Amino acid sequence: KQEVTQIPAALSVPEGENLVLNCSFTDSAIYNLQWFRQDPGKGLTSLLLIQSSQREQTSGRLNASLDKSSGRSTLYIAASQPGDSATYLCAPRGSSGDKLTFGTGTRLAVRP
């Protein structure tokens, strides 16, 4: 059974800082891994998807890396802004089937 851990659980930083969110998973047999953003009381917005054969993906100020063999992924946010405040979730997808397993997320607060 896949288990996903995200560290830290919560993070508060001043605007402009670069930061790293960590995700670890127990079963390395994954098809891909997605990073999502969730605003309070809202659904999920997909940020980045990394295939199992890829090492990293970039979108704007976001960069996600994947080390499948060690069961780790990181989300790097450059030059953080107050609008980045949200909960960030990682979700690896198993190599068989469609199931995404979610971590409990990192709650990010970026102070102006």
Next chain:
Amino acid sequence: GAVVSQHPSWVICKSGTSVKIECRSLDFQATTMFWYRQFPKQSLMLMATSNEGSKATYEQGVEKDKFLINHASLTLSTLTVTSAHPEDSSFYICSARDTRRGAKEQYFGPGTRLTVT
């Protein structure tokens, strides 16, 4: 592109009644849809997976007779919470994927907050 909507966005119902939640893919055909539940301060837990035209597959511990899922068309799935109780109060989120096109991402709806009084 790849927009998923849910209706209603929130609903309050009395204990013992049934509630139906709709999930629609607006600009693609969702051959596979997923229903998740999220309790406060917790992560999303997959409840069931449904493929258009076939019965849903439920995750362990999810009562299929209580949470009825109908994937009626390539753009619509419904989740009916039957005989709802206060412990069913939660945030329900659906997602969809076009498996026929080999799409890799699941696209998520905005969620429905259910409160059972």
